[in-house]
Amino acid sequence: PVDRERRMQNVALAAALERCAAEGAVPMAVVATAGTTDFGSIDPLPEIAALCDRHATWMHVDAAYGCGLLASPTRRELLDGIERADSVTVDYHKAFFQPVSSSAVLVRDRSTLRHATYHAEYLNPERTVRERIPNQVDKSLQTTRRFDALKLWMTLRTMGADGVGQLFDEVCDLAAEGWRLLAADPRYDVVVEPRLSTLVFRYVPDRVRTSADVDRANLYARKALFASGEAVVAGTKVGGGQYLKFTLLNPETTTADIAAVLDLIAGHAEQYLGESLDRAC
Structure with a gap:
């Protein structure tokens, strides 16, 4: 359920987490939104983070749209609490004014991404890790992709x-x-x-x-x-x-x-x- 501003009701979230605990279920993750597609609503991130801490639950924030607030000189406080997330997704082609597409997933602990690593002999054999040979395959879930990070790098170098x-x-x-x-x-x-x-x-x-x-x-x-x-x-x-x-x-x-x-x-x-x-x- 959401409130009048279309934000997640943390009271309802708390009840759902308590219900999971009572049923012996393990809540895998809570997904908060920082800028919904229709209304730009920002969920109460500090309260959600506190609930996730209490229940030892992964906190993800979808900041695909609201990520521009990270650089805002006047509205940064609207994202207070996002720094407590375990992972965050951002679309730079929205609030950072980049051409489509330019997106990223950020994680608090980079070792988290090791679960997505797979070694294939023809592509990125394990010996390349031991020999410290750079391998772009481990940088993205997309094996073949454009250098989309260049757009953002150029913008930040030019505009800041x-x-x-x-x-x-x-x-x-x-x-x-x-x-x-x-x-x-x-x-x-x-x-x-x-x-x-x-x-x-x-x-x-x-x-x-x-x-x-x-x-x-x-x-x-x-x-x-x-x-x-x-x-x-x-x-x-x-x-x-x-x-x-x-x-x-x-x-x-x-x-x-x-x-x-x-x-x-x-x-x-x-x-x-x-x-x-x-x-x-």
Whole structure:
């Protein structure tokens, strides 16, 4: 279960862990999220870490989206507790503004990864370890892969971590401004105030309609907008209802851009509702 901000309820987690203990089961791991895909929600990491310590349970944090906060000069505290994780996954092609793909899994104890090591005579025989011969096969689960780390290395050498963090702050600030636009616009319903750079919302007509009509209007607006070539808006479902989503990861985007797209969405949705009303008559 999650709370109003779509974060894991640590009380529910505690109950689940206690239930495992009572049943004689061993909880293998707890997976916390630092930046959910839809809402950018960050689970209560310090509380989750404390529960994992109490139950001797592995703590993993999925920070694929929220990893940019690590370099943020103003929002780093949102990830407090992540340093207590046993493992963390990050997608640099999201919050670190890298081309697809550039990802990593980080572990507290590097010896943990020995479980994923396999030696094949034709590829990485064990003697190469004894002879200290460098072997890239042991660096990744993907035997053949591109040098994706070069992108991140070049960015950090050019901009530094502070530069990346400032850019991530800019898109988070933009999302906050977008939320204020949506909250003040009677045409739209916005789900939660963003912590990162996503906005989940939907068009709601001023005339009373069924929830099915609202869903169809939002789906139509999204498709029509895409077909027009003017903008691309993502979609998701919340409580069974159809919603739209902005994923703001371009620091060059402005609030004027957001306002313009909102007007386009409303125009397409109103057109659909008007045509459906005419058909009904």
